[in-house]
Structure formats: structure tokens, C-alpha cells
Amino acid sequence: MSEIPNNTDIRTPAPAERSLNFVEQIVEEDLATGKNGGRVHTRFPPEPNGYLHIGHAKSICLNFGLADKYGGKTNLRFDDTNPVTEDTEYVESIKADVRWLGFEWENEFYASDYFDQLYEFAEKLIQKGLAYVDDSTAEEIAAQKGTPTEPGKESPYRSRSVEENLDLFRRMKAGEFPDGAKVLRAKIDMAAPNMHFRDPIMYRIKHAHHHRTGDKWCIYPMYDFAHGQSDSIEQITHSLCTLEFEVHRPLYDWYIQQLEIFPSRQIEFARLNLTYTVMSKRKLLQLVNEGHVRGWDDPRMPTIAGIRRRGFTPASIRDFADRIGIAKRDNLIDVGLLEFCIREELNKTTARVMAVVDEKPLRVVLTNYPVGQVDEVSIENNPEDPSSGHRSVPFSREVYIERDDFMENPPKKYFRLSPGGMVRLKGAYIIKCEEVVKDNAGEIIELRCTYIPESRSGSDTSGINVKGTIHWVSVAHAVEAEVRLYDRLLTVEDPSAEEGDFKSFINPNSLEIVRAYVEPTLKAAKTGDRFQFIRKGYFCIDPDSTDEKLVFNRTVTLKDTWAKEQKKA
Numbered sequence: 001m002s003e004i005p006n007n008t009d010i011r012t013p014a015p016a017e018r019s020l021n022f023v024e025q026i027v028e029e030d031l032a033t034g035k036n037g038g039r040v041h042t043r044f045p046p047e048p049n050g051y052l053h054i055g056h057a058k059s060i061c062l063n064f065g066l067a068d069k070y071g072g073k074t075n076l077r078f079d080d081t082n083p084v085t086e087d088t089e090y091v092e093s094i095k096a097d098v099r100w101l102g103f104e105w106e107n108e109f110y111a112s113d114y115f116d117q118l119y120e121f122a123e124k125l126i127q128k129g130l131a132y133v134d135d136s137t138a139e140e141i142a143a144q145k146g147t148p149t150e151p152g153k154e155s156p157y158r159s160r161s162v163e164e165n166l167d168l169f170r171r172m173k174a175g176e177f178p179d180g181a182k183v184l185r186a187k188i189d190m191a192a193p194n195m196h197f198r199d200p201i202m203y204r205i206k207h208a209h210h211h212r213t214g215d216k217w218c219i220y221p222m223y224d225f226a227h228g229q230s231d232s233i234e235q236i237t238h239s240l241c242t243l244e245f246e247v248h249r250p251l252y253d254w255y256i257q258q259l260e261i262f263p264s265r266q267i268e269f270a271r272l273n274l275t276y277t278v279m280s281k282r283k284l285l286q287l288v289n290e291g292h293v294r295g296w297d298d299p300r301m302p303t304i305a306g307i308r309r310r311g312f313t314p315a316s317i318r319d320f321a322d323r324i325g326i327a328k329r330d331n332l333i334d335v336g337l338l339e340f341c342i343r344e345e346l347n348k349t350t351a352r353v354m355a356v357v358d359e360k361p362l363r364v365v366l367t368n369y370p371v372g373q374v375d376e377v378s379i380e381n382n383p384e385d386p387s388s389g390h391r392s393v394p395f396s397r398e399v400y401i402e403r404d405d406f407m408e409n410p411p412k413k414y415f416r417l418s419p420g421g422m423v424r425l426k427g428a429y430i431i432k433c434e435e436v437v438k439d440n441a442g443e444i445i446e447l448r449c450t451y452i453p454e455s456r457s458g459s460d461t462s463g464i465n466v467k468g469t470i471h472w473v474s475v476a477h478a479v480e481a482e483v484r485l486y487d488r489l490l491t492v493e494d495p496s497a498e499e500g501d502f503k504s505f506i507n508p509n510s511l512e513i514v515r516a517y518v519e520p521t522l523k524a525a526k527t528g529d530r531f532q533f534i535r536k537g538y539f540c541i542d543p544d545s546t547d548e549k550l551v552f553n554r555t556v557t558l559k560d561t562w563a564k565e566q567k568k569a
Helices: 022-032 054-069 088-100 111-127 138-144 162-174 223-233 243-259 281-289 304-310 314-324 335-349 520-524 562-568
Strands: 041-044 073-078 107-110 131-134 183-186 201-205 219-221 238-242 265-269 272-274 331-333 351-353 355-357 362-366 375-380 390-395 398-401 422-425 430-438 444-451 479-486 511-518 530-533 537-541 550-557
Touching (some): 022 054, 022 238, 022 265, 054 073, 054 088, 054 238, 054 272, 054 304, 054 314, 073 088, 073 111, 088 304, 107 111, 111 131, 111 162, 111 183, 111 201, 111 219, 111 223, 111 243, 131 162, 162 201, 201 223, 219 223, 243 265, 304 550, 331 335, 335 530, 335 537, 355 479, 479 520, 511 550
Parallel strands (some): 041 073, 073 107, 238 265, 272 331, 351 530, 362 444, 479 550
Antiparallel strands (some): 183 201, 201 219, 375 390, 422 430, 479 511, 537 550
8 A cells, every 4th residue: 555655845846037136236236346355144143042943944045045145155143242132942943953954054153253342343343442441320320321212321431441451351351340330332323313423332240150161261251242253253254133223224334434344234134024923033032931831842833943843844934034034114914824834744744644634523324334344545645745645544333533523504505414415525435324313312423324336436328416525434443643733823813013921912712732533544653743633724733742642733734724714702
């Protein structure tokens, strides 16, 4: 008998004709003028303080895709400048996510690789009179900043001499002062219209163990000081950031200019915001720590780990990133587009299998079928792929069907099973409901039907036409399984536009766990294998599965039912 074909990942080809996005236009202009010697070198610089989400996937696809297109290179650089929030668990998860998406980096770097050089850069700015040690408290510094419409006030420590600043900064490095006692600030312009120019903090004291440098350092650079210099050290030609860093760009350029180092170019693009979820690491961490989800890889989470566990493929994520494109203005992307991308792929690549997803399925007894006889019926693996072939599924006197596929008093144009009605069992025979059996409480417990031997699929000579076809599993051969039905994490489209705690919008029906009975061929399935449950949706094997118990996650329904359900509500 034929096996269910393995699911293979297929790269989604880019459209044959597509206009250049604005980032590509910049790159092509640079190449045309010979800038940077014709090199294209990008980087993906995540902070290892949480798991990556679908928004990071867009950035990954952009950075690696741009380098691939122009024969360049991409570095993976971890922005590990805050030892309090970072962990090697996150580092490993990030590397796994990038590789899962189908990309490999040229170099693996860490901002902590450059701590010695960044420290030297800081001393250089002190020596040039462009940085000073400030004893002000965090509250005092915030007050000194002023407002967007009012200039700030200079710190009383701003006039310290170069010699005093060098001495204090070196003593900060030596660990002489407690956390929060002093900071190193750039000396720029406290009246600058751009608030980031108002003497930004470059270094703060943190007596904390670092996951890579241990206890060597007790001062750590701020993001704005580390980022541009790290790009420069690596000679990154195009530093791609999301739009919130646009106001940081002048400071990025200022540090590079004052230090007289390689001029990396920062380019901003719109971040990805997805409907019915949140993309903030802080909020995602809340969901995990407060037990609203089962972990970072919960299939309801927008994390790459969660999306992977739910059954999405790398190709579908890359296709999604390509479809949404690169814009200069933030927008809200409908999660329905992401679901469309995975449906498009799974429709072409997954086998159709029989699964009765029902806590209390209906038993159908074929009274004229020989007792003890078992037939093997042929089921087409995937009608979209003729090369996928067929497989054999056991058929016997008793089968399960879903309760929704029977109605005792059906309306007009009801084409499933009803008293006296006929349907075809998928891949098998036409049956007719002869009797409805109920228990003492009046609940239907069994349907007694007859089958038409001449109506077998593929060799039907019965001459009978029926409009309904339903799926089934043989009772004697059914494998019990747990099915996890996932839906939108939140009930509102854009939680950022709503008042109140975002957690008040958590969808109470985002997870429903039900029992199912599946065909026996699925006993050989492995974690991550994907299938279409005929007439139900697309599902994959969850890592919680064991030899004794199969667990399936619903990746997506066959059709977008969310809008319809919302209208009902």
C-alpha cells in the first residue's frame, strides 16, 4: 500500500515582474555609483531578550533577501548590551529561527565582542571634549531633557574637564561606583529640536553577570552608542531598521562622524503590525509569565517558534513577507493574508486524510455489510498533485462520522445524511440511512444504514447519483487523537487602538481541545508532519505527541471563517 508522501518545504518563487522597493532603489543607486566598492553587506541585529516574532521574520527576509539578490553578505549580530534581560536560551532560539526560515549568516557576532573597542571609542569622545560623566539621577536627567517644544537644561556636571571625565569613567569601569551613581553622556546640544541630541546617555553602570563576558564589565553601552559603531566595525553598508529608529539616525550618523569611522548607512522601513495579536516583546513576555499561553512557542503566539509549532512553513512566511512588501509608513496587516499564504502552500503539498473530529462521533452500522469483512479503499493523497498517488484505508461494517454530518429533520438543500437519505462515504460506497437509534434520554447513539455494493468509488455501476460526500473512519481501525483548535489570540483587530489592558481582549476561545478519531495511516506520522483533514482544515503533529497518543494542532481552517463568526456575534 502507498504511503502518505512526506511534506517538503518548497521556496515560493518571487513574482517574475516586481517593481523595486525603496530599499532596493537605494542599493542599486549605491551600486551604480560604486559606493562601498560595490559591496552589499547587511546585518540582522536582534536583542536576545525574548523569542523572535513574525515582525522579525519580515526583517530577516529583508536583510538576507537583499544580500542574496545583490550577491552580498549578512551578519547575525546579537545586541547583547543589557545583561539583566538577556539569556543564552534566546540566543539559541534566534539562531534556530533564522535557519528555519531558510537563511544562513556569513558571520556570527555579538555587540559584546566589541566592548573593548566601544570603550576606546568612548574615551576618544571624552578626549575630544564630546562626552562627560554625569552624577545626576535618572529623574534629574529626565527633567534636564526639557520637552519637544522647550529646550533642555545643561547638567551641572557638563563642564567637567577632560582629565576628570577620563578618571571618573575609568573608575566606573573599575567598579568603584554602585549602579545608577554615574553615567557617561555625549555632549551635543541641550536645545536641539531632536530630543535624542540632548546629551544622550552612552554608558550606564550595571553590576550584573553577562551571559558571554561574565563579570568582566560593570558598565554597558546604550543601544544608540553600540549600534552604529558595531555596524561600522563590521563595515555594514546598509543598516536596515524599523521606523521607530528614524529619529535616532542623526545620532547614529553623529557618532560615526565624530569617531571618524566607516560610515554605515541606516535606512528605515515600516515594522510589521498584525491584526488580532501583539508584537511587543514586553507584552508577549507578560502572556508567557502570567500563564495566558503555554510558553513562547504556544501556537497562538506570533513568535516564529509558535508559528512553526502551529504548522506554518518557512516558504509561507517568506511568501507573506514578499506579499506585504517594504513600506515607509506603518500599517496594520490582516492576519488573513498570513493564513492565505499557508493555505496556498498546504493545498498543494499536503495529503488529504480522514479524521472525525468529534467528542461523541456517530456510529454508523452497515447492516448488509458482511460481519468481519475489511476492505481496503483507495484514497487520493492530493488531487492538486497527481504524482502524490493513492493510499489504502481500511473500511469495515462499522464507521464513525461526525454528528454535524447527520440531521434528523433537515432543511431543504441539506446534502448530508438524514433518515431515508443517501450520501457517499469518501472513497468508499453510497449508503442509505434506514434507522435512527436513540438512548433512553433521546440522544442519537447509532445510525443503521445499508450500503450499495455496486457503488464503490472508482468502479461505481449503481447508476445512483448523490449530492453529498462525507468523511469517515473505520471504528475497528480508528486511532484516537487529541486535536487542538487554535484561533485568534485577541478579540480586537488592533489592541493598540483600544483603551485598557490588552490582556482584557484575550480571546477565551483561542484554544479548544477536542477528541478525534483518525485513519490508522497517521500512526506513522512524525512531529511537524502536515495534513489536510478532509473538509476540516490543515493540521500538523505537535511535539507533545507520543507513540500512545497523537496530538494535532490546527494550522488554519479550509476557509476564512473568522469574519463570518464575528458577524454572528
